[in-house]
Amino acid sequence: MASIFTNRRRSHCLATAAIIILAVLTNVSADPAPAPSACGAKSRGGCHDRAEALKLKVVAIAAILATSMIGVGAPLFSREVPALTPDRKMFVLVKAFASGVILATGYMHVMPDSFDDLRSDCLPEVPWRKFPFTTFVAMLSAVITLMVDSYAMAYYKKINAKISGDGGGGANGQVKDSVAGLEHGGADAHVHGGAGDAIDGEKAQLLRYRVVAQVLELGIVVHSVVIGLSLGASDNPCTIRPLIAALCFHQMFEGMGLGGCILQAEFGLKVKFIMAFFFSATTPFGIALGIGLSNVYSDNSPAALIVEGLLNASSAGLLNYMALVDLLAADFLGPRLQADMKLQTWAYVAVLFGAGFMALMAKWA
Structure with missing residues (x-):
């Protein structure tokens, strides 16, 4: 009799434990994220027409390609x-302004x-909404961009110093010519000869x-x-x-x-043609993809969401670093604007107009 009572007691305890475990698992499984179908429905909203959207996408490819080519090509023909x-x-x-x-x-x-x-309701709260991954990845991206900028400059300077200290005959002369062609992207150029002649x-x-142009293009292309x-x-x-118009101005x-x-x-x-082509074609390529x-x-x-969020964060850190350090700081702390306060003031006005215009565009894109 005692054994029967003991077995019943054990069964009751096991059943109670099972109910508790099931309740805990139910709460945990309900916590992470909404069902994928809910997330998919959220993206559609009240305006969903696949055929009409496809027509607009084809228009977007042509319009964005044309405006991108105009934007990147205008400075190249400014001479x-x-x-x-x-x-x-x-x-x-x-x-x-740019x-x-x-x-x-x-x-x-x-x-x-x-x-x-990265803070979407379609992602689990842990870890995506518990840690600021966007700013963390952007910070790492800015530091890595600095490293690339620094190492690339050091590498080019080292090669130039080595070639400049070389007599330039035979095989060394061929290396000298190839490096000069690499640095100038195929343009006519010369490297100063003579022993100990450092890069000017x-x-x-x-x-x-x-280096700035190449790294900047990388960040823009990813975005x-x-x-x-x-x-x-x-x-x-x-x-x-509205996104088509906004992206045309943006590009x-x-x-x-x-x-x-x-x-x-x-x-x-x-x-120049290759870099302009890649910039112009990347957004239309993304649309086609x-x-x-x-x-x-x-x-x-x-x-x-995770892939796009991390790529955007990396691109943001790169673009912010390039804009502040390699473009704005390099110009405003350089000798030309430092020697002309009037030009410097107008340049600040141009920066504010450019930034303000793009900030306004964020309302639509």
């Missing part, structure tokens, strides 16, 4: 306009998008312009693919219509900033 050559005051003001555009792009467009992605200030500045992919995967015409003025950097870098014609993946890709799926 035909004497007032816009790099040694004129007007070029300084245009570059300051630098403000790039600065606002990082702070007002890319970083908020990353916050929206003008060439060091030119090398810096090249352009992400926003193109998001637009291409959307089936909401009510969202796509045009961002292209002006990049084009000014490419112009100052004095690359050869081939390199989004159209192709629209059946399997959801911009509110957890995987897409």
